[in-house]
Amino acid sequence: MASAHKNLSSYDDTQLPDASPMRFGIVVADWNADITHALYAGCHETLLKHGATEDNIKTVQVPGTFELPAGARMLAGREKVDAVICLGCVIKGETKHDEYINNAVSQGLVNLSIATGQPFIFGVLTPNSHEQALDRAGGKHGNKGVEAAVTAIRMAELYRNSKQGKSSIGFGR
Numbered sequence: 001m002a003s004a005h006k007n008l009s010s011y012d013d014t015q016l017p018d019a020s021p022m023r024f025g026i027v028v029a030d031w032n033a034d035i036t037h038a039l040y041a042g043c044h045e046t047l048l049k050h051g052a053t054e055d056n057i058k059t060v061q062v063p064g065t066f067e068l069p070a071g072a073r074m075l076a077g078r079e080k081v082d083a084v085i086c087l088g089c090v091i092k093g094e095t096k097h098d099e100y101i102n103n104a105v106s107q108g109l110v111n112l113s114i115a116t117g118q119p120f121i122f123g124v125l126t127p128n129s130h131e132q133a134l135d136r137a138g139g140k141h142g143n144k145g146v147e148a149a150v151t152a153i154r155m156a157e158l159y160r161n162s163k164q165g166k167s168s169i170g171f172g173r
């Protein structure tokens with residue numbers, strides 16, 4: 001199964017940069033809160049584990065996943081952050097409602113990243129069932145909130161280096 005080979009929840013934490021100087025935003029959707037709040041816990045815990053401080057993590061709650069780009073834009077406009085992590089869970093229903101939300105949000109976050117030059121991380125589950133969501137929110141496929149935090153730390157380093165004019169980043173250079 002694809003998830004078995006792509007589970008960053010069991011990442012090599014010795015390879016991650018020190019997050020102590022970094023500033024993060026987390027935007028979390030309250031729809032399917034049993035899932036998204038578990039993603040949030042995994043994400044927040046991982047940022048702290050790598051040195052981020054409580055003071056340097058700003059959290060915003062929005063009603064649903066569709067509202068994540070707007071919440072992220074407001075947060076990034078107000079706070080000096082090195083990366084914004086967006087957490088949500090859209091469970092497929094009978095109609096194409098999920099597709100409209102997922103397409104809008106993924107495109108919205110890409111647009112924000114390109115327009116601002118800042119990293120906006122897509123931590124949105126798009127499962128077919130509640131069970132698939134649980135599997136990815138601390139279950140058998142790990143916690144995608146942890147993975148979103150790992151991605152945010154790496155992208156925050158890239159963003160901070162690039163602001164300092166460091167053009168050669170990665171592969172030990």
Ligand SMILES: Nc1c(NC[C@H](O)[C@H](O)[C@H](O)CO)[nH]c(=O)[nH]c1=O
Binds near residue numbers: 063066091
């Ligand atoms: N069905 C799900 C939603 N729907 C709500 C939308 O995200 C949005 O809040 C509404 O359309 C008003 O703009 N949201 C989720 O996060 N997950 C769902 O499964």
Ligand SMILES: CC(=O)[C@@H](O)COP(=O)(O)O
Binds near residue numbers: 092096097098099101
């Ligand atoms: C996001 C969804 O697909 C869901 O909440 C909406 O359900 P439905 O498509 O059955 O109206």
